[in-house]
Amino acid sequence: MTQLTFDRYLRYDDLTRVLQAWASTRPDLLRLSSLGKSFTGREIWLVTVTRFATGPDQDKPALWVDANIHSAEVVSSMAALRLIQDLLEQDGQVPEVTRCLDTRVFYVCPRVNPDGAEWALADIPKLVRSSIRPWPWVDPPLDGLETQDMDGDGRILTMRIADTNGPWKISPQEPRLLVRRDPAETGGQYYRLLPEGQFHNFDGLTLPIQVRKESLDLNRNFPARWRGEHEEPGAGAFPGSEPEVRAVMDFIASHGNICGGIALHSYSGLLLRPFSYEADDKMPAEDRWTYSTIGAKGEALTGYPAVAAYHDFRYHPQEVTTGAMDDWVYEELGRFAWTVEFWSPQRQAGVTDKRYIDWYREHDHEDDQKMLAWSDTALHGNGYIDWYPYEHPQLGPVELGGWNPLFSFWNPPPERLAQEISGVPKWLLWHNLISPCLAWRDVEVEALTADVWRIRAVVQNAGWLPTDITRLARQKKMTRGVILELSTNAAITMVSGNARVQCGQLDGWNLKASSPNVWGGRPADPTDDRCKGEWLIAAPAGSTVTLCAHHERAGRISRTVELRTAPAAPDGNQ
Template identity: 55%
Template sequence: MPEIHFDRYYRYDELTDLLHAFAQEYPQLVQLESLGQSYEGRDIWLATVTNFETGPAAEKPALWTDGNIHASEVSPSSACLYLLNKLVTTYGNDENSTRCLDTRAFYICPRVNPDGAEWALADVPKIIRSSTRPYPYDEDPIDGLVQEDMDGDGRMLYMRIPDPNGPWKAYPEDPRLLIRRDPIETDGEYYRLFPEGRIENYDGKHIFRQKAKEGLDLNRNFPGEWRGEGEQAGAGFYPVSEPETRATVDFIARHANIIGGITFHTWSGVILRPYDMKSDEAMPAEDLWAFKKIGNKGTDLIGYPNISVYHDFRYHPKQVISGAFDEWLYDQRGVFSWTVEIWSPQQQAGIEDYKFIEWFREHPIEDDLKLLKWSDEVLDGKGYIDWYEFDHPQLGKVELGGWDMSYSWRNPPPQFLEKEIAPMADWAIWHLLISPRLELFDVSVSPLGGGTYQVELTVQNTGWLPSYGSKKALERKIVRGVVCEIELPEDANLKTGQSRQDIGQLEGRSTTPSAATPWWAMPMDTADRATATWVVQAPNGGKVKLIAHHQRAGTIRTEIELD
């Protein structure tokens, strides 16, 4: 059995070894393949997880999960590994895991962006947004502050520099904290605040953050609502211009059985749903209802609120996000898609009912005191570092300190990792179990005389979601109806009916009202069932083989004797 620990973060070679070990240890449940190569030539690993003895993954409803598309967001890889580990180690013992793998499939891609993660996890880390490809220009930047561990203590903190025109001052009740100076305040001790780092070509006057040479954001490079660099920073040269996004899009587009998708990110402690660029009013009502019900289950299991990106998670009130994975997955593929932002220091510190983005612009000092107490008592003072003097090569005497972002904010500290990600596996399993499921309801043969028979195949959807998944999938014409096929014995022929029939979509239970009250229009009683009918001329009888398949609801096979 692979030896895996959820109190540490794995670099690429270790992650690769772990995934291969899972495939070798559980060949009946796990198959490993490479989606393609990253910009630097690393394999982007994908684990297909199902009980292969009950049928191939492609013939079962599937859930896509991925992580680590953003370079320093490494805990999402751990969330994917935890899901993989739980599925294979609880199969045969846990009812949900067993039923899920017997009837459905997972596609798990723990690290979409192996290059950026390798930079973030290096002994001397370099923190970038996403891909390591130079963008939008090839030349090296020449001026400005470069974030760096200046004193060699393994941390990249902040630099506090005294300046009579600085916007910050020490909080009187706890001088470790910095608060805003009053708009008309003068004659105090004030500071400027910068990331810890060196300044290239410092002129003794101006300090500005050097723009990263690697300006791509892979989560702005997907085809859904893609906009160019002038409208969306980091978008790439064209939709799926990058090998990582192209490999992801190609796989998903070729696997119509994918009906749900969860992409793990950090941080905020929130479950995000589409749309990113449009109001909820633009979404089919039935899809919005389903999104809210699925999201509420995620909130129940994980503890994170579930919200709309467009309505509740904007970086600026006048700014929308485009080219993101979740938007493409829902709007173009009709898949219920989610972005889970792992970890929230605010929630850990007991801060409640805060606005996820607006909080960073405006919040009460009481929140900072709660966070500081959390760092002191829970993180043993390792989250927020008291200011200490440092002789900077360009700036002279400065103070280093403040939040250690890499340790306390960007990902869960390793000792809290497993507790944080464990409930996410339960939600992923639940999410897949609500998928449509094509099953046999009845098959019958009625002799009509003279070696003629009527054959009927009735199938039903036993899943919560309808066979097509979302109304958006119908609108985009992504999925066919249930296709029924008949294979005749020798010397037999069809009198009526086609050998291949599309008998339409099957409804699920997702629109069932909360109570059987008279006002709400009830769903059709048997809209979850449909029948294919053939009349067969078979003078010598024989065996008829029948197959029914749906791209998102699965495949069933049966046979019956003509007698």
Template identity: 45%
Template sequence: MTLASTPTPRFDTFYKHDALSRLLFDYADAHPDLVTVQSIGKSHEGRDIWVAIITNTHTGADTDKPAFWADGNIHAAELTASTACLYYLHRLVTGYGQSTDEGREITQLLDTRTVYLCPRLNPDGAELALADRPRHIRSSTRRYPFDEEPVEGLTIEDVDGDGRVLTMRIPDPHGAYKKCAADPRLMVPREPGEFGGEYYRLLPEGTLKHYDGLLVSVNRDVEGLDLNRNFPTGWRQEFEQVGAGPYPVSEPEVKAMVDFIVAHPNIGAAISYHTHSGVILRPMGTRSDDDMIPEDLWTYKRFSDLGAKLTGYPAISIWHDFKYHPKEVISGTQDWLYEHLGALFWVVELWSPNREAGITGYKWIDWYREHPVEDDLKLLKWSDEHCDGAAHVEWKLFRHPQLGVVEIGGWDKMNFWRNPPPALRESEVARFPAWMTRIALSLPKLELLRTEVRALGGDTWRVRLAVANSGYLPAYISKRALERKTVRGVVFEIHLPQGKAEISLVGGKPRFEGPQLEGHAVKTSMQAFLPNREVTADRAVAEWVVRAPKGTQIALTARADRAGAVRTSVTLD
């Protein structure tokens, strides 16, 4: 059989659903021993939600190995998140078996662990964002909370048909904006108490219904869901959490992810890719660091610092540093995977146009409320010099069907803010494979230490199975998982040949739960006064007494939910 060649994707391109589907299956065709593609469910509009399962199948099934999950594009227009997953997939399959340092790490990773990649959790919303006349909604295309079309107000959309959704400006003495003195292309806020100048009213590009010539209200998208607020942990109703849906996991896209992860308890760590801000976000979203389990906080900080070192992105707390409003909390995927399941989880907000333009020392969310005009000028300079002037579009006259003559222009938020310009997309997502691989290689890994058979006389034998966790992290991953009782200790099983009366289990249980296994992460430094008293807490031993004729072969299994499985056999002799 002749295998297909490895695809050569374009990371400066955002793929529509059909092309993305073909690309994933092309990888599976080219590398059948490493990649399989599975639909984990259907979107609201019936599109498949694909997961690429990447592991060396010759060294075991994906479910028998500890696993790392990454997803992207849960939010419709955050398309670079999908690129980040595709880029990692490409690096994994092309790096496997190579003699470089990265190749050796990838080979070790796929021989011993599994990577689950879901490049587009929200295919409907992405398809709308990629339409010829796009709309940039938050998430799902399902209408929520009501099904009716708006009867009045402004609906945000591409009015002039140029494939962009920009800003409309209208001269108005009561307007809140004026032209920047340093560069009249920029619109900047009026100063407190300022009057007597040329002012403008700014509106999102869109069309109006029942316009009375005076009042304009901007309608919320009729597709008002935010899939990232539909996860079960911390779910709140609409009056507290906009877009959360009618009940937890009501949306098919979220249910597909939840069902898959619950059915794969081997997933011990995960990243969800979003845009934008250029920052790594760690839990918790609903509590402060002081309220976290200290051991888990230490682990999060250790891996977050590693992420900052390898990617160049700062790593911060959601609760302390990334709130949309100081009186609000943000719940989402991170709350469910960590707070509910006890798996490690990060959100990565890809891309920072601010940082690209040389703006430093800004506060993530607060910057959007208020910042100096010098920052806007830096961004405009960046647009001119590095984006051919396309990040900030020149204002052009347009005869609007309801408003008359307006100007359309300003910042192209979809193509230069929510996402990097095409030439910068690959370099942006290339920051992350090394960190993801390091997290995955740190997952617990159950390994066989030894088996022992000792004759006790009279066709009676003592059988022992010893296993160890060779991973950095403990087999339970986090103290939160122990607290939530979402992981068991090592489960040992002995499998005796069936239907033979002369074979029986004399001592021990056919299946029993052993201890939780620690990893090789040190808990204190060498200078600590108190010694580590759990020097072999990474090991466990099972013992049975069997009555069977000499030469009988007996199968043994050990499994830890997040550390994988060991299968072996012994012969009684």
């Protein structure tokens, strides 16, 4: 089997070859298909992982995992591949993996945005937020600075321009670093900083920055309180307007067996959950409690704190983000969803008091010194580049330097990749195993006369989550209950009742208190996880009937019983 060692980042052709090799060596566990085509026509790969011998994927509860919707967040793609490889390698070795592949399915889209990732991984990288489709205008902007690698060294750094009115000065503690000029300070050596690049229609007097021609953000294009360009820049023309997002939406919306959705991103070293756009008190309390248990397990397995995006991860205290994948999957589809942000350069550098996005606005200079020391040692000096002179064709003598973020801030350097992505697949496995899952509890056949039979079948939810997953889905009646069916044939006649029995939702045990000492009384666990079907049929002894139980999320199981007087053997749980 093609085995990745996770010490380098894969470009599209390599990624494709690995997926094809896995599909051809493990057809029992993995199937490769395409969700559709990217803007430039690349296939958006979808990997289905389950043990096909125990039933088709659509008949099992599933976890959706996607990655790399944002171009430069290439660590996320590698983590998706790590999940797949771990599953293939650990099947038959790790009991939870074996059980998960027997009873559940993973749908993994390792690179939602192959065009943008290909630009990020090019020898001379071109870094855009997301899709490379020009937006909101097809023609390039007229004026201002276009970010690009000016000196051809494969890096896009920062330009440092001496300016008597600049806001920065050299740090008294560390000459490679800059600090803010004091509010009433004047007369020193100050600098202005701009991205490495060149100006269109340069007038010699002003230094405006261009809005990128490719300014879409595919993770603002989902129909979760979607807002247009004037309120949410990069959101696209309408929800699902972009081919990559549309392909993901089509697949998720047409697979009711998906019980959870995880979008892999970088960076910050966090597990983010909905809502992005409103406070936790708008979420059913039961869902917050369940999220809290799932998040605590995630923290334990990954080391990443679990937080709500609205409360702890906002770009501006008075702004919210809309149109994100996880909010869509939770609020509109009623399944638990997360955004995983891999990698925290601050944590790596020993900066512990980190307030995520707020840290970027305000932090102690000591933190910058720690980050620099970390770049010097752990990154072998490749993160923060000391300033060096450069003769700019328009600005004259300037300096280039500062952070080269692609493999320092945004992604781990290749030699740290394997370590950084090792924990999340364990959480994803666990997340899949908590889904509802139908299992037979009892099937009884009783002969009432020589050819009239009473059949009773009890099916249970053997999973931790209820069959409708979230309280929100229950409130909005997003999915119907369990259906129990007895399939009849010419030899069988219904004496009474219907062949199809509609049951309700089956609970799991996710909302049980942490101990049985319940406030105001004794614990009570009625069998809300079971449902029963009963049929009276006329059929000759020795014939067989097939029972089937199914639920859009919790799977489809069937069982064939022979009509005879001895009781049928009970079946095991899943």
